[in-house]
Amino acid sequence: MACKGNLLVCTPLECETVEEVLSSMEKARAEGADLVELRMDTMSFPHISEVEKLLKQRTMPVIVSFRLKSSKTSSKGNCNNTCLQVLRLAIELDAEFVEMEHEVATDVNMTKYMDRRSNSKIIVSSYVHNGDLSEEKLSCLIACMQSTGADIVKLVIDVVYITDLAPVFHMLTHCQVPLIASAVGDRGLISQLLAPKFGGFLVHGSLGSKLVPGMPTLVSLQQVYKIEHLNADTKVFGVVSNPVGHSKGPLLHNPAFRHTGYNGIYVPLLVDDIKEFFSVYSSSDFAGFSVGIPHKEAAVGCCDEVHPLAKSIGAVNTIVRRPDGKLVGYNTDCEASITAIEDALRERGVAKGEASHNSPIAGKMFVLVGAGGAGRALAFGAKSRGAQVVIFNRHYERAKALAVAVSGEALPYECLSSFCPQNGMILANSSAVGMEPNSDQSPISKEALRAYELVFDAVYTPRNTKLLKEAEEAGAIVVSGVEMFIRQALGQFKLFTDGLGTHPSLN
């Protein structure tokens, strides 16, 4: 049996027939699973002999589990009997792991079978409600479960906020008995991704492209996160955002860590309250963060020190924890977005023989849609290059405040499509309009795009937004948000890795 520090990867199977289970086992093995969980309560077996047949024919190690609440068996009495029958048979047939709920493990009809086990390891599981997520309560629960004779304890956790997981990570690190933590829902995803670092016994991954909230796919565990390389010293980085599912950060930063030999992992962090997040995850394990929608402005107030550029923009998209524990905020969005636009204009300018050392944005009318974190970075960047900035934002007051900060002009959002004081303008969308799942939307009418020489869209999911497609049809130079994304991520990666240990004081 694997012990603490020798992590297993498991995929739960919910199949109807023995044949289906056997073919899923082959897929699971190919995708990197060490074992599969056979959820017997979800299967319809006409007779217990089918369970015996399945266990005898299994082609890889299994966890045989039976959850009383989700069982297909009709009455509670029948369900209890079927559960006991299935689990006892699994013990008799030496299934590698037999998983039972805490109440089943304390049933006298089960305890005597548990005592007779020879090779099977017993996993005792319990559902933990949000209100019971304190280190004290978890310690008591784990001790109680261990006293049933469990070899391994499993907590199935109801996570409301990502911060609910902090005591769970503490238990994973300090618990003496092998522990599995499985948090339910999107906010629980890091319970799987970070389990290898904190000493979890087992990680769950879903099979194929099946999306299960809170569960990474087996393929991403193997290819993106490479969890077999993680250990207690691994530094945690991540993108603090809501929503966060669209972020391509993990696809970029994780391979970059491996390429440079840096012991880090970069994970999606679905955060509701950024202040609370930083007050809870304050240890040096959590070393650096990208900040996404809608937290960039609030992030300024979470930092101990803020780089002057980020301070003047009023938005932080990168936070690094210095060795003294202080959080330092930076903005890599500004240079990333402006240089992406400049390079595209220069490329066109060079083609036309107009090469110049000045910024090709200088003197141009720069029409900005959106006045959130990304919008502020673009507005300050455009102003720094000598452009004339005009801002349209859904909530006018926000546009007005940004216009004052960059000596620009704010106009009502409804006037965007009729705004046409000149031709050859630059349009930059920094609003979330057009972002998945609303990819059929654009902030401006197609006809109005004829007035623009270049159209940039900060939205990068999808890569080719409706705005960019229509701008191209209108004859404009188009610059995708992917260009900005890669540049800002490169800037972040340097801050995450270069200066660790040497980040100078900004004061």
Ligand SMILES: NC(=O)c1ccc[n+]([C@@H]2O[C@H](COP(=O)([O-])OP(=O)(O)OC[C@H]3O[C@@H](n4cnc5c(N)ncnc54)[C@H](OP(=O)(O)O)[C@@H]3O)[C@@H](O)[C@H]2O)c1
């Ligand atoms: N390519 C990259 O590297 C990169 C980097 C940063 C951001 N982004 C993208 O840029 C977008 C904004 O990000 P952010 O960090 O600036 O977020 P943010 O601070 O939350 O700002 C969101 C902006 O979108 C506007 N908005 C949201 N829903 C809208 C709607 N239905 N109609 C009109 N306007 C709407 C908001 O207007 P109100 O002020 O009126 O609410 C605000 O201006 C996101 O799509 C993000 O993915 C891309």
